[in-house]
Amino acid sequence: MRLRSIIFLLSLSQLFGLQAQFQGDSLKGSLGEIISFGWDISHSEDAQLTFSEIDLDGTGIEVLQRELTNIEGGSSLRFNTAIYDSVGLYTFPSSIVFVKDGYGLDSLYLHGPDLEITSVLSPSDTTFRDIKGIHNIRTPINLYYVLIFVVVLILAYLIYYLIKRTKKSHTNTPPQKIIVPPEEAHIIALRAFESLRKSKYVRFEQFKEFYSELTRILKQYYENRYLVDALEQTTSEFIVTINSMSEFDADMIRDTHDILEKADFIKFAKARSDELESGEALNRAIEIVKRTKIESNRGEDT
Secondary structure (H helix, E strand, O other): OOOOOOOOOEEEOOOOOOEEEEEEOOOEEEOOOOEEEEEEEEOOOOOEEEEOOOOOOOOOEEEEEEEEEEEOOEEEEEEEEEEOOOOEEEEOOOEEEEEEEOOEEEEEEEOOOEEEEEOOOOHHHHOOOOOOOOOOOOOOOOHHHHHHHHHHHHHHHHHHHHHHHHHHHHOOOOOOOOOOOOOOHHHHHHHHHHHHHOOOOOOOOOHHHHHHHHHHHHHHHHHHHHOOOOOOOOHHHHHHHHHOOOOOOHHHHHHHHHHHHHHHHHHHOOOOOOHHHHHHHHHHHHHHHHHHOOOOOOOOOO
16 A cells, blocks of 8 residues: 655754755555655745756656745755666755845755655566476577587687787787876865966856866865765765764864865855955965875975
């Protein structure tokens, strides 16, 4: 029997306490069946909503329709989804909603629900049946000639292999390859930061592109330095990850959170920035790398 349920999840923003109420009739269905769910978001009448992009690549989930409507006291965001791959449990990606009104800019984290897909087969379809006996089919091909053909192919391959091996034994030994060790994480990051400083993003007020590249370099450094999956995580998920690691102290977590959060506001909520603020963010990221780099014996000037 199909279970009808209404799940209420409360998401609180990090700044001002916006609320979102999850709405879903049922999060269980079969392959190809439409599953509907969404959030009722409370905000003032003059508020403007902006949503971060939802990356569905590799999830197996298809969004058939996304609809945003006005309701009393806020807005209603609804999704119609379907899954065609296979049965199992699928997690809908989380996202961030940015709300801008007369009081300023606020953000709200929408936690993606788990969708359960069951088989469309009935019990009668899974009943085992007796195996039928082997039915002999006469073919016009003479198996004797087929066997001769296969033997000829095998002999031809053996002759080719022996000739190739004989020629290879008479050639000179190829020179050994020189293996260059990979560069250290802080060298890669500092070189990329220097290229970003010389770029034209800030000069032409392309702050969204500037902060996108800044956060990519910083997260790539964390991946190379601490072996964490930083690039695939949202800001909220990554802050939770580094909070659980003993390698990150309070100052480093605070500086990282400030840089990534400011970048999210500029990339997704179209917040304003300037040359001074962008330069300070870049210098702050460089200081993180210099403070956490592994000292080597190579003697590089970093």
